[in-house]
Amino acid sequence: MKKQFKKIMAMTLAGTLLLTPATIALARSSATLLKQDSFTTTSKIYDASSKKTITKTFYHNNYYKNHKLFKGLDVSWWQSSDRKNTKIDWASAHEDGIDFAFIRIGARKTDSAGALYEDTTANSNITQALANNVNVGVYFFSQAKTTTEAKKEAEYTLKILDKYNWNITLPVVFDYEFSNRLKAGQLSKATMTNICKAYCQVIEDAGYTPMIYANYTMFKNHLNATTLEKSYKLWLARYSKTTTSNILTTSEAIPYADIPYKYEFWQFASTARVSGYSGNLDANYWYKNTNVKTENLGCEEQKTDSITLSWEEADDAQNYRVYRYNPDTQSYQAIANVTDTEFTDTGLSAGTTYSYKVRCYWRIGGTNYFGNYSDVAEISTKPAQVGNVRLSKRNTSNLTLSWDAVKGADEYRIYQYNADTDTYDRIATTDSSETSYKVEGLTSASEYLFKVRATRKSEDETLLGSYSPEFVTYTRPLKVPNLKVKSSVKKQATVSFSKVARADHYSIYRYDKKSNVWTYVTSLKSAPSAYADKKLVSGRTYQYRVRAYVTTDGGKVFSYYNEPVSIKVK
Template sequence: MNKKYRITAVLLIICLCISLIPESVRAQEPEEVPLEEVKEPERPQETEKLQGSDEAGEVSGDDAAEDVTSDSESSDVKALDAQSGGEVIEPEVTVEDEDPGKGRLRGDVPEEFYGPDGGIRAKATGLQHNSKFAGYNIIEGIDVSKYNGTINWTAVKKSGIDFAFVRTSYRGYGTGKLANDAYAPANMKNAAAAGVRIGAYIFSQAITVEEAQQEADYLLNSVKGYNITMPLVFDFEYFEGGRLAKAKLTNRKRTDICLAFCERIKAAGYTPLVYANKSMLTNDLYASEISSKYLIWLAHYTSASNYTGDYTFWQYTENGKVSGISGVVDKNVWYAKPGEDSMSFGTPGASAVVTTPDVTELSGKASSYDKVKLTWKKIPEATGYAVYRYNSSKGAYEKIKTISSANTVSYTDTGRTMGTTYKYRVKVYKKTESGTVYSKASNTVSVKTDSTMTGKTNATSVVVRKGPSTLKGKLTTLKINTGVTITGISGSWYKISIKTGGKKKTGYIKKSYVTIIRKPTLSVKAAAPDKIKLTWDKISGASGYEIQRYNPSTGKYVKIKTIKKGSTVSYTNSGLTSGLTYKYKMRSYKTVKGKKIYSYYCPAKSAKTN
C-alpha cells in the first residue's frame, strides 16, 4: 500500500477509537480543592493559653469561661444568591460596623499620633521623661478593648502592669448610635480580681455638648457595680471620614464638648480625664483651659515627647508587648506625685451623689414675624436655665442662650425667618461643688413665626416697584401712613401685597420707607362708679399711644387721649356716668422724621361702670 494511504488509514483508526470513548469521560476535569476560609486578622490575634497556667490565682477551668467574651464581628462574605442573578447581598449596617476603634485600636494609627517631630514607634524601654516629672513616681499601665481579645489578667499583673483603662463603650462614627464593648465586663471583673487598678473610657464621636453629656451618662451606666479606682476617660479623637472629622467644629466647640463631659463625670463623683493626641491638643483644642480644671492623657507615640502642655498620663506606644495579651497593646505611664500613687480616683460614695434638678415646663408663641417668645416654669433649686433650638441641618438641638438668673423665666429669640417653624427645649441647671448638673430637657414646643406682618409708610410719596430694585418698573405710589401687608423679605426690600387698578398684585418697597409697629393688646375694667381703667402691653419702639372712645350718638370713635411716652401702659378714663357701658380702641405710634406713623387699631374692648 502506498505510504500516503497507510498514514491516512492509521489516522482513521485513531479517530474511530476516540469516538468510542463516552462523552462524560472526555469532559471530566480534575476536581478543584476548595480553599479554606481566610479571615482578616484583627489586632491582636486570639489569645493562646499561656504555659504554666496552673499557677495559683490564674484563671482555669470553669472560671476561665467567665474571662471569655465572644465578639460578634465576622469578616464572612455572603454568597451570591443564585436566584438574584448574581447580585451581591449587602449586609445591613449596624452600630458595630461603625466602631471607630476598628481604626487605631486595630493598628491603623493616624499620622497625628506620631507627629512631624518624630514618628518613632517607642519601645517598652528607653523612654525619656520630661524633666518636669523629676521626683514623680512613674507607674506602668495599659488600655484595652475588644481588639485585644481575651486577656490573662493575672499574667498582666505579674508583668508589672499596675493600672488599666478598659474601653466599655463607643459612639458609632456614622449614625452616632451608642454601643457597649462586648469584652468590657470580663476585662473589668478579671482585671480588678488580679489586683490591677481599673478606669474606663468611651471612644467618643460627639459633635455637640448634649452628645458629650449623653456619652458621660452612658459611660457612668457602664461602670455601675465595678470598683473604679482610676479616672473615667473621654477618648476624643478623629476617625477618618467619621462624624467628628466631618463636622469641622471650631476649637471653641470641641473644647466645650470636652468640658461638658468632664463636668458630668465630676458631678457624679468620679475623676474625669481627657484623652487626645498631641496634634489634637495643640491645634484643635484649648488644651490649657481643659488642663486648668481636669486631667489630660497625652497620646504621642515617641520615645521622648516634646509636648509642652500639662498632662498626667502618657500613651507612648500602640505596639507594646505584655505577658497575658496575645499581640500588641497600648502602653502608658502615669506620672504620680509622691503619695498620689496610692490615691483612689474613686467610685463615689453616697455623699458624692448629686441630685439632678427638676424638669421645667415650656411654652412659646410668635411675638412677630421674626421673634419667638418662650416662657417656662420656675424651678426653686435652679441656678439658671439653658435654652436650646433645633438645627435641622445638623439634626440636633443647639444651645442658643444661658440664663444665669433663677428668677428669669422667659426669653425672646430674635432674628428668625418669617413664616418658619422653630422647635425649642429648656434645661434647668444647678451649680454644685462637684460641677454643673443639668436636668433632662423640657417638653418640646414648636412655634411658627407670623407669615405676614403689617407696617405703615413713613414718607410722603413712596414708590412701589415690580421687583426688588430701583431699576424695576413702578406699580404705584403710596402716601404717608398707608398700611401695607408684608409677605416676604428680599434683601433691603419688603415684598408686599397691594391692590392697584382693581387687581391684587405683588410689589416691592424699600424697608427704610416702612415702619413696623405692633398694635397694643388692650384690657379695660371699671375702677369706680365714674371711672374705667385701660391697660395694655408695652410696644417695642413705640413713641406713644392714641386712645379713642365710641360715641353712640354719632356712631363714631372719638380720640380722648394721646399718651406721649412709649413706656406708659395704663390710663384711667374718669368723669363717666355710673351704670353705663363704654367701648374703647387704641393704637400705638412711632415718630419718624417728625411724623407720627401709626399701627393698626387693636380690637375694641368694653366695660361697664359700677
C-alpha cells in the first residue's frame, strides 16, 4: 500500500491527482460495494482541518435498514463546569434530534489502585434529560482485570441506581476500554470476555438489561464478540464514516464482513455538534428493531363480565397497547396501554365472543414506536348464571324442569344431587334451543335437588357458566288406594283408605249432588281405620275422594285424586 501511495503522489501534477486505470477501477469497486451494502444519514461534525462544523455522511449496514434509527449522546462529568451540574441544555439538544443518551454514573480509576467512584454529574444529566423526553441508559467505565473486580463494579453500579431510582429505559452498559491500568495484551481474549460476562450477569440478575461497549479493535482482537452477542447487546465505537474497514482495500473486500456480530448502537464520532452545547460531544446511532411481533396472545381467565389476556414479553418492550374489535365501526380500537404482559378487560357481556390484538411499543424521544400486531385472539366470556329454574310439571316418577334462556349459551347441563356422594352429578345436557328437561325414574313423594348451568364452546374448550341456585322440589305422592265409604249410622258416613308411602297427610273431600260442589272435609296425619263424617242429610247421596300430600318448606305437594266413591247416607 505504501508503494502504491508513492506512485500516485508522483503522478500528481499542478495540484491534480492522476490515477492509473487499475487504481480507478479499484476505487470505483470499493465505493460501489459500500453504497450497495449501505444506507446513509448525515450528522453535524466539527472538522478540525477547516475548524468548522460540517455535515458529514455516514454509511450504515443494510442489515439495519428496516430498523428505526435514532441519534443520541453519551456524556459524563466532562460536560460540566463543576462536576455537579451539567452544561448541556437538554431541551435544545432534544429539539436538535437527540432522542437518547447514555450517561456515566461511575467508573474505576486508571491507576494501579483502581478505586471506584461515582460520577457526580450523573443526577443532573439524567434528571434534565428525562425531563426533556430523552431516553436514558447509564454506563460504568471499567478497568476490571478479573471477574471479581467486574462483579464489584456491577454491584457499585447497582448501588448508585438504587440510590437515585432513575427511570432508566435503556441498558446498563459495561464500558470496557484500555487505559493506564488495563492495557492491551495484558489479558487473554477468553479472560476479557469472561470479565464482560461477570459484570453483565450481576446487572441482569438485578432486573436490568446489560450491554457491552467497546471499540472496533477490542471487539475484533480482545473479545469474543460473537459469543457475547448471543447473550448481551453490543455497542460499537468506531469514529469513521462507517463501521467496516473493508472499503478501499482490495477488490474482494466485502463491506461489513469484518464485523461478524450484531450491534445495536454505534458511537460514530467524538466531535459531534449539537444545539445546547458549545463543544464536541460523543454521538451515537441507535438501530432499534421495532419489527417485533407480540406472540402467544391468549386467555388467562374468563368470567361472565371480564376477560384476562396474557402474552409473551416482546424483546425489550416496556409498553403494550391492547385493541378490541368494535363491530359497530368494523375496526380494532385501542382500549388500554399497559406495562405488564397481562390485562383484564372488564364490563363485558356474558356469553359473548370478543376479538383482541396486542402490539408492543417503545416510547423514544417522547414518541411512540409500535411493533407488529399479534395474531387475533377470539375469546368468549362465560355464559351468565342460569336463572329462574322452576317446575313445569310434576308427577309421581318424573319432574319437568324449566329455566330462562341464557344469551350466548350453546348447551345447558342439568345436575341432580346425590346424597350418597354428597355431590351434584350431571344427568343430562340439552342444546341451546331447549330450556326444559324431564327427569324420569324418580321415587314418589320424595325430595330432589337440582342445579342447571349454561355452557359455551370456545375454540377447543367449553366455558362453564355458574351453577344456578339450588332448586328443591318433590315428586307427587301416589294416589290414595282402597278408598271405602260406609253409612251404618244415621246421618253419618264412614271413610277408610290405605296408607301412601312417604305421605304425611291426607285430605278428604265430599261432593254434594244438591249443591253440585266438592267440599273440603278434613286433613288427617295418617290413614285412619275409619273416619266418621257426621251431620249429613239422611237419604242423600254423597261422593268422597281423598288425596295424600307431603309438607315441604315450599308448601304442600299433593297426589292426584283417587276415583270418587258414592254412598247414600242412612
